[in-house]
Amino acid sequence: MERLSLNQMTTKHWSLAEAVDGCVRAGLGSIGLWREPVAETGLAAAAKLVADAGLRVSSLCRGGFLTAEEPGARAEALADNRRAIDEAAALGAPCLVMVVGGLPAGSKDLPGARARVLDALGELAPYAGERGVRLALEPLHPMYCADRAVLSTLRQALDWAERFPAGQVGVVVDTFHLWWDPEAIGQIARAGDRIASYQVCDFLTPLPADVLLGRGMMGEGHVDFRPFTEAVLAAGYTGDIEVELFNAEVWATPGDEVLATMKQRYLELVV
Known part of the structure; x- marks a missing residue:
């Protein structure tokens, strides 16, 4: 339970304060933070709130969105990612989760978008490494390729990450995004110490109209979690295991009930 x-x-x-209190009540060891609620609380106040509660920060979400073609938009994206790296360092987060971005409006140039992500990583990776933060490339399910992430498989993420030192760039293993991939388990073994974050939730069908909200609590969909966990641990991952859901029904449920279910399903299905 300490790793949940x-x-x-x-x-x-x-709120951030409510989430921290909920984690303490539930006996969790860590919390994965998002930049927006951290900003609402204030960076220094958020760092103190988590530390005073005795929690670790498992990750900070999110950086990325690096596919812009226009020079001004590209410069702003790089600046925002540097801010995100600084925030992760101030919070003590070991990694910044990177959702790399989809195609720019009106574009069909997928190779070009991917090349711009790699160029941006070349600028950001050393900056992150100097601050003790690892950029964690998150491959998203291919249905998000056009609008969210031109990075779709763990093999692709590792091909990109391996261009940089392991301390600068790693990968996220997220069961929602990778459960379908016949290469996923083998690529987890390949990843080794490149695994910067392990996130779990289920893949639901039918997907809702907003496919972003198709993440379910473990046990409600199609994912077989234990092979993923066994592979991640065998690869040498020693970090936390995050439960990350985008789900309107879960959001409408009292938080303490969500955490109780999360703990039960984690013990029954994940570890």
Whole structure:
């Protein structure tokens, strides 16, 4: 249970203070933070709140969105990612989760978008490494390729990450995004110490109209979690295991009930 982490998005309507208190009541060891509620609380205040509660920060979400073609938009994206890296360092987060971005409006140039992500990583990776933060590339399910992430498989994420030192760039293993991939388990073994974050939730069908909200509590969908956990641990991952849900029904449920279910399903299905 010490490794179980609540990603803030799972209890979206809780403030940071409420989420921290909920984690303490539930006996969790860590919390995954999002930049927006951290900003609402204030960076220094948020860092103190988590530290005073005795919690670790398992990750900070999110950086990325690096596919802009226009020079001004690219410069602003790089500046925002540097701010995110600084925030992660101030919070003591070991990694900044990177959702790399989809195609720019009106573009069909997928290779070009991917090349711009790699160029941006070349600028950001050393900056992150100097601050003790690892950029964690998150491959998203291919249905998000156009609008959220031109990075779709763990193999692709590792091909990109391996261009940089392991302390600067790693990968996220997220069961929602990777459960379908026949190469996923083998690529987890390949990843080794590149695994910067392990996130779990289920894949629901039918997907809702807003496919972003198709993440379910473990046991409600199609994912077989234990092979993923066994592979991640065998690869040498020693970090926290985050539960990250985007789900309107979960968000409408009292937070303490969500955490109780989360703990039960984690013990029954994940570890």
